[in-house]
Amino acid sequence: MQVQAREIxxxxxxxxxxxxxxxxxxxxxxxxxxxxxxxYSVTARFTEVAGxxxxxxxxxxxxxIGRVESIRFDRYRLDAVVTLRIRSEYDTIPEDSTASIxxxxxxxxxxxxxxxxxxxxxxxxxSEIFLTQSAVVLEQLVSRFLFGGGE
Amino acid sequence: xxxxxxxxxxxxxxxxxxxxxxxxAAVLFLGDILRSSPYAxxxxxLLAEQVHNTGVLSLVIIMTSAFFVGMVLGLQGFDALxxxxxxxxxxxxxxxxxxxxxxxxVTALLFAGRAGTAIASEIGLxxxxxxxxxxxxxxxxxxxxxxxxxxxxxxxxxPLLAAIFSCIGIFGAWFIGVAVLGxxxxxxxxxxxxFVSTEDVREGVVKSIVFGIAASLIxxxxxxxxxxxxxxxxxxxxxxVVTTAIVVLxxxxxxxxxxx
Numbered sequence: 020m021q022v023q024a025r026e027i028x029x030x031x032x033x034x035x036x037x038x039x040x041x042x043x044x045x046x047x048x049x050x051x052x053x054x055x056x057x058x059y060s061v062t063a064r065f066t067e068v069a070g071x072x073x074x075x076x077x078x079x080x081x082x083x084i085g086r087v088e089s090i091r092f093d094r095y096r097l098d099a100v101v102t103l104r105i106r107s108e109y110d111t112i113p114e115d116s117t118a119s120i121x122x123x124x125x126x127x128x129x130x131x132x133x134x135x136x137x138x139x140x141x142x143x144x145x146s147e148i149f150l151t152q153s154a155v156v157l158e159q160l161v162s163r164f165l166f167g168g169g170e
Numbered sequence: 171x172x173x174x175x176x177x178x179x180x181x182x183x184x185x186x187x188x189x190x191x192x193x194x195a196a197v198l199f200l201g202d203i204l205r206s207s208p209y210a211x212x213x214x215x216l217l218a219e220q221v222h223n224t225g226v227l228s229l230v231i232i233m234t235s236a237f238f239v240g241m242v243l244g245l246q247g248f249d250a251l252x253x254x255x256x257x258x259x260x261x262x263x264x265x266x267x268x269x270x271x272x273x274x275x276v277t278a279l280l281f282a283g284r285a286g287t288a289i290a291s292e293i294g295l296x297x298x299x300x301x302x303x304x305x306x307x308x309x310x311x312x313x314x315x316x317x318x319x320x321x322x323x324x325x326x327x328x329p330l331l332a333a334i335f336s337c338i339g340i341f342g343a344w345f346i347g348v349a350v351l352g353x354x355x356x357x358x359x360x361x362x363x364x365f366v367s368t369e370d371v372r373e374g375v376v377k378s379i380v381f382g383i384a385a386s387l388i389x390x391x392x393x394x395x396x397x398x399x400x401x402x403x404x405x406x407x408x409x410x411v412v413t414t415a416i417v418v419l420x421x422x423x424x425x426x427x428x429x430x
Contacts, residue, residue: 029222032229036330039337040375046359047265047340047366 058106059144060088063118063131067153068099071120071129077103079116079133084109087131103131105142114140119152129154196391203321203390206314210322216315220323224285224386228331231284232277236335239276240342243267247343248351260353261362264343265336269366269374273336275422278381281328282414286389289320290410293393294403302394317390324386325379332378373429380421385414 068090077085085105093100105112115136120129136150210216247263293316296302302312340362347353389410396406 025222026218028226029218032226032327033221033330035229036225036327036333039330039333042337043269043333043371043374044368047269047362048368048371 058085058104059110059142060102060104061142061144061146061148063101063103063148063151064093064096065099065101065118065120065151065153067156068101068120069129069154069156071101071131071154075128075130077105077131077133079109079112079135084112084133101131103148110141110143112142114138114142114146115150116142116148117150117152118148120154122155195395196387199391199394200387202313203318203387206311207318207322209311209314210318213319216319217323217326220319221327223288224281224320224324225327225331227288228281228284228327229334231280232331232335233338235276235280236273236338237342237345239272239335240264240268240339240344241346243272243339244343244346244351248347248353257347257351257353258357259361259365260343260347261340261358261360262365264347265340265362265366266370268336268339268343269370270377270426271422273339274332274374274377274381275418277328277332277335277378278385278418279415281324281331281381282385282389282411282418285324285327286385286410286414287407289324289386289389290393290396291403291407293317293320293390294396294406297394297396298398298400298403300398313394317394321386321390324389325382328382328385329375329378332374332381336374369429373425376429377422377425380425381418384417384421388414388417 071087071090073087073089075087076083077087085103088102088104090099090101092098101118103118112133113136115138117134117136119132119134121132122129133148142148243264244260247260247267248257251257251259251263293302296312296316302316305312305315344358348355348358392406392410392413396402
């Protein structure tokens with residue numbers, strides 16, 4: 020009986036340890052996106068992505084509705100092609116919505132904000148967002164202000 | 171004998187040489203343990219008993235400390251973040267602190283105090299009462315029969331204890347931050363999930379495995395090589411705690427610098 024109790028204790032401890040690991044790996048990290056990787060992907064072209072990273076949030080009205088899946092460089096058109104994966108429940112986003120690269124706070128991380136357009140058709144798997152607004156590079160903004168190159 | 175410079179430096183030089191010799195002996199001892207660990211792995215009952223001794227018996231002290239460490243982190247973090255008007259970040263700050271640093275380090279220190287001293291004094295007493303020599307006479311390898319199960323048990327138990335520590339700590343911080351001080355419950359968890367990445371969890375796990383190896387090696391080494399006297403056993407337990415604390419704090423810096 021003594022041995023029995025000890026074995027139950029040990030088994031319980033190991034189980035508890037792995038349960039804790041599982042909790043840390045899934046609940047504290049933003050891992051949920053891996054599980055619900057369904058959604059649909061759309062592309063958008065930007066002339067400047069300055070500091071945008073894969074897995075950056077895609078937001079509309081301030082709510083995260085997806086993630087940046089990949090960023091690659093188009094060697095013919097010399098611009099950046101960003102693939103966005105948007106959760107499948109948000110399937111009513113107008114086709115002519117505008118994608119802008121924004122900054123959280125003054126110097127924070129970059130994310131993509133979608134501003135709704137007015138078209139009847141919605142974005143779907145494989146469609147492209149044509150209206151885009153590139154990232155504002157702070158150095159360019161400052162130098163334009165300082166040296167008056169804005170006219 | 172090594173040539174000795176005169177005076178004060180002679181003592182310093184000699185203790186340096188002694189320290190390096192001890193480090194070498196510990197590494198060789200680790201080799202011995204690894205060589206005889208197949209013997210221990212073939213006897214799961216011995217292993218389970220040691221996981222019980224090092225893990226289950228440390229559970230109460232680990233969980234109590236974790237909850238209070240978490241509550242302190244919640245209080246201090248809230249106070250600091252409130253000055254920046256960023257109370258919503260409390261979950262992220264607490265989780266990162268616990269996962270990457272405090273969880274593994276404090277668990278290793280408590281482990282040294284609870285399980286390490288028990289291992290060192292147990293093996294030391296076996297040495298002092300000639301039980302280890304008796305085993306050798308009976309052609310039983312004491313490293314395989316006594317040391318290896320304790321070492322492996324510690325290496326298994328410490329990462330699990332560290333994970334439990336981090337979990338309970340997060341709930342301690344949640345209790346103070348959300349239930350008492352009124353941080354938004356949703357913000358607490360979503361900000362945590364926003365900022366904590368899988369790499370952060372991995373860093374904590376890597377640290378706790380390395381600390382498990384270090385703490386178990388130091389405890390078994392000090393016990394196995396202690397002078398066979400009552401005083402020697404006492405000194406071995408003291409040295410276990412002191413050496414583990416120093417080694418763990420040095421290792422955590424090195425691992426952080428490597429992984430960051």
